[in-house]
Amino acid sequence: MKAIDRDILRLAVPALGALVAEPLFLLADTAMIGHLGADALAGLGIASAVLQTVVGLLVFLAYATTPAVARRLGSGDRAGAIRAGIDGMWLALLLGVALVVIGLPTVEALVGAFGSTAQVGEEAHVYLSLSLWGIPAMLLVIAASGLLRGLQDTRTPLVVATAGFGANIALNAVLIYGLGWGIAGSAIGTVIAQWGMAAVYIVMAVRAARSTGAALRPGLRGVGGVAGSGAWLLLRTAALRVAMLATVAVASGLGVTELATLQIAMTVFSTLAFALDALAIAGQAMIGHGLGASDVPRVTAVTRRLILHGLVSGLVLGAVIAALSPWLGFAFTGDTEVRASIAPTLLVMAAGIPLAGYVFVLDGVLIGAGDARYLALTGLVNVAMYAPLLAWVALGHPEPTMPWLWLAFGFGYIGARALTLGLRARTTRWMVTGAAP
Numbered sequence: 001m002k003a004i005d006r007d008i009l010r011l012a013v014p015a016l017g018a019l020v021a022e023p024l025f026l027l028a029d030t031a032m033i034g035h036l037g038a039d040a041l042a043g044l045g046i047a048s049a050v051l052q053t054v055v056g057l058l059v060f061l062a063y064a065t066t067p068a069v070a071r072r073l074g075s076g077d078r079a080g081a082i083r084a085g086i087d088g089m090w091l092a093l094l095l096g097v098a099l100v101v102i103g104l105p106t107v108e109a110l111v112g113a114f115g116s117t118a119q120v121g122e123e124a125h126v127y128l129s130l131s132l133w134g135i136p137a138m139l140l141v142i143a144a145s146g147l148l149r150g151l152q153d154t155r156t157p158l159v160v161a162t163a164g165f166g167a168n169i170a171l172n173a174v175l176i177y178g179l180g181w182g183i184a185g186s187a188i189g190t191v192i193a194q195w196g197m198a199a200v201y202i203v204m205a206v207r208a209a210r211s212t213g214a215a216l217r218p219g220l221r222g223v224g225g226v227a228g229s230g231a232w233l234l235l236r237t238a239a240l241r242v243a244m245l246a247t248v249a250v251a252s253g254l255g256v257t258e259l260a261t262l263q264i265a266m267t268v269f270s271t272l273a274f275a276l277d278a279l280a281i282a283g284q285a286m287i288g289h290g291l292g293a294s295d296v297p298r299v300t301a302v303t304r305r306l307i308l309h310g311l312v313s314g315l316v317l318g319a320v321i322a323a324l325s326p327w328l329g330f331a332f333t334g335d336t337e338v339r340a341s342i343a344p345t346l347l348v349m350a351a352g353i354p355l356a357g358y359v360f361v362l363d364g365v366l367i368g369a370g371d372a373r374y375l376a377l378t379g380l381v382n383v384a385m386y387a388p389l390l391a392w393v394a395l396g397h398p399e400p401t402m403p404w405l406w407l408a409f410g411f412g413y414i415g416a417r418a419l420t421l422g423l424r425a426r427t428t429r430w431m432v433t434g435a436a437p
Contacts, residue, residue: 004298004305008282011154012309016278018145018157030267032176033183034333038260040183041333043123045263046114049248051131052270053241054099055138060230060237061092062146066281067288067368069150074292075434078151079212085147086205090218092143096136103132114252120259127187134191137198144201147208149285160200168193232372239379243386243413247405250394254401261341261402264332269349269410272317276357279309280364287368294433299369303425306361314357322350345402352410355418362421371430378420386413 034041065088072081103110111124145157168190175185209216244266251262283306290299321328325346329339366375389408398404424430 004301005309007286008279008302008305008309011149011152011282011285012278013154014158015149015154015281016275018154018161030264031332032172033186034264036176036182038256038333038335038338039117039119040123041263041335041338042120042256042259043125043183044127044186045248045259045266046111046120046124046252047127047131048263049114049245050110050128051135053245054103054135055142056241056244057234057237058092058095058139059142060233061088061095061139061143062149063233063284063367064088064230064372065143065146066150066284067370069147070152070285070288070368071292071370071434073151074289079214081150082147082205082208082212083214085144085150086209086214086216087218088143088146089140089202089205092139093136096139099135100132103135104129107132114249117256120256123183127183130184130187131191134194137191137194140198141194141201144198144205147205149281150288152285152289154281154285156204160197163200164193164197167196230372232376233367235376236372236379239376239383243383243409246387246390247409250390251402251405253394254397254405257335257337257341258402258405260333260335260338261345262405264329264338264342265345265349265402265406267332268321268328268346272321272353273356273360275317276310276313276353276360277364279306279313279357280360280367282306283361283364284368287365288370291369291431291433296431296433299431303365306365307358307425310357310361311354312357314354317357318350318353321346321353325350341400341402344400345406348403348406349410352414355411356414359414359417359421362425363417366421366424366430369430370432371424374424374430378417378424381420382413382416385416389413 030041030044033044065085068084068088069081072078072084107125107129111121111128114121114124141160148154148156171189171192172186175181175189176183179185181188206216208214248259248262248266251258283302286302287299290296290302325343328346329342332342333339363375366372386408389412392398393401393405393408
């Protein structure tokens with residue numbers, strides 16, 4: 001068990017830094033924009049919901065690539081593993097360009113769908129219009145990260161993410177406050193940082209391909225294979241995003257204070273989720289590699305240890321959030337009503353973090369095993385179980401509203417996921433060995 005724990009930590013600790021970089025982009029934006037006023041903060045909430053939905057739906061570029069690369073590596077085919085990752089990067093670029101072309105003309109309609117005030121809508125429109133230009137870069141980063149994780153390398157993504165986050169903070173400070181560009185400066189700074197990270201990964205992928213003789217040109221069969229294997233993961237992620245968007249829509253209907261509060265809460269939760277997902281990333285790489293090598297006993301042992309680590313990490317993170325809940329609001333906004341609303345909401349969140357740790361770990365295990373079909377179908381079941389709770393908060397307006405809304409999300413929706421994932425993990429049907437699931 002000690003050897004397994006060492007392998008988990010070897011992959012998870014660097015992955016933690018790399019994964020947290022993405023929500024740290026949003027944390028930095030939220031903290032800086034929050035001091036521009038509640039309208040700007042609420043506008044960021046709408047724009048970030050759209051952006052996170054787009055990027056989140058396409059996270060299969062990493063989730064499909066990591067186990068595919070890991071399985072080939074486990075079976076002894078390193079050149080094939082690298083080629084699988086490069087095919088994923090080509091698909092990421094193609095999808096990113098398509099999203100920019102489609103997204104720019106539809107920004108107004110997307111923002112309007114949330115039904116907030118005119119000033120909030122204007123702020124959201126500015127941020128979203130500019131941020132779309134960074135989508136291709138963000139997708140390239142996701143796909144390249146999947147390649148490196150599959151190769152059992154989580155340290156390199158950490159270095160790239162740290163540099164990107166540092167650049168993002170510096171650029172935002174200069175553009176938002178130094179040049180007075182406001183929310184537009186935040187979007188521009190983040191886009192520049194994203195493209196810088198993508199450029200680094202492209203150079204690394206080219207060097208890796210040349211060292212093994214893997215082809216760099218896009219292969220229709222390979223690109224199509226990545227797209228096909230990611231179809232179920234796309235549906236799984238779509239179900240997740242429906243739940244998130246529905247939660248944002250309910251908060252938007254309750255008022256600007258509630259929407260701004262949810263933006264802070266979602267930002268904090270996303271940071272925690274990515275921290276816990278470091279264990280899931282280690283699980284994806286280790287489970288994929290173990291199944292590729294047909295080592296079922298190791299896969300079983302890794303799964304058990306990951307569950308334990310997820311629960312313990314959740315307890316620790318929950319305790320930290322509970323302790324900081326009275327003061328975190330001051331870091332994000334000067335609005336007194338928002339600060340009063342966020343403190344009790346964070347306490348409810350803190351209580352549910354151990355459950356989230358269990359969910360994220362099992363999600364990573366099943367993704368690493370290529371069990372995407374089950375994840376997709378039960379994702380729809382989870383949303384159906386969550387819908388009545390969300391409707392109750394929207395129509396019943398229980399007081400105080402935001403803690404009840406987070407209770408519905410953090411225990412209702414996350415609890416439904418824990419149930420469906422736990423039932424699957426108790427079986428062995430997901431343990432398919434070989435170079436391909």
